[in-house]
């Protein structure tokens with residue numbers, strides 16, 4: 001293993017203490033609206049109740065004396081295939097190329113290792129990105145390489161190209177969505193060089209673009225484009241993996257319920273190691289995951305909650321003098337005040353609002369902060385009132 005970076009959240013502790021100490025003067029109704037204490041918009045952990053349909057499925061599966069299947073039960077894999085057809089515009093996937101994972105973070109962190117990558121192999125990922133892509137390369141002893149365009153890898157041949165390329169659409173932290181055309185180009189480039197493409201799509205259901213921007217109606221294209229969309233794949237999933245998590249869409253981050261889908265040969269390689277290593281999604285969670293992917297209603301309700309919070313927070317941040325960049329989809333607003341991000345973090349902490357500094361996600365994020373939509377309506381309203389002060 002190559003050495004791991006410091007755990008970034010530890011560096012946010014002083015700002016958190018500052019934010020916790022916030023108290024309004026309480027002298028007027030405007031003060032009252034600001035509430036007391038911290039509004040934590042940093043980590044992006046879901047706060048709404050896990051939907052009843054999912055809780056019920058978990059409870060019903062609580063009698064579990066035997067070992068569950070690492071691959072997931074056939075009905076779970078079929079349920080995920082149906083979900084891709086219904087929600088992602090990716091019909092006809094092979095259920096053999098589907099496997100549940102113990103949340104997505106573990107898969108992101110272990111994918112290079114599970115694929116057998118190691119010293120001398122390059123793992124690519126976006127320059128502003130979820131830090132675990134880098135961590136996963138390091139765990140495998142491979143070389144992490146941050147790049148925003150395939151040209152950044154130079155004039156590669158199959159022997160010098162990266163072995164694995166991560167995409168993240170919609171992006172955490174920027175909220176940028178990769179369109180079908182972009183995905184298609186990346187897949188063609190990767191296939192010509194034998195590069196495996198893993199697309200982390202865990203915010204796909206939180207698409208804030210209008211129908212006009214998306215170019216298709218909601219019914220035709222219900223979520224952001226998937227790497228497994230046939231317009232991208234040309235009908236073959238070879239070399240491609242989509243990574244998805246129900247943590248955010250279904251408020252069940254505590255369950256650890258996610259999945260990977262795509263090329264059956266690649267999923268077969270992952271499965272082989274995971275069976276030996278005991279990386280199994282618990283049976284009650286497998287049943288809860290199935291309930292979550294079968295039910296679109298709770299996802300629509302959760303999306304609506306985040307939409308309302310976004311519509312309160314976005315103008316409040318703009319009124320405070322910040323610019324929102326990208327943020328077309330996902331759980332975050334990617335905001336800048338045109339100053340070093342730690343200065344913005346401290347200014348917001350003085351208002352009792354804790355956000356994540358953009359430098360957590362790579363050097364190009366140094367003047368941005370990431371503001372999560374995952375706080376209660378009351379906390380979001382308090383943040384907006386404080387920003388308007």
Ligand SMILES: Cc1ncc(COP(=O)(O)O)c(C=O)c1O
Nearest residue numbers: 103104105130172200245247258
């Ligand atoms: C881009 C991205 N991928 C993966 C994950 C992991 O999600 P989980 O482990 O909850 O499934 C997150 C969580 O924040 C994320 O932002």
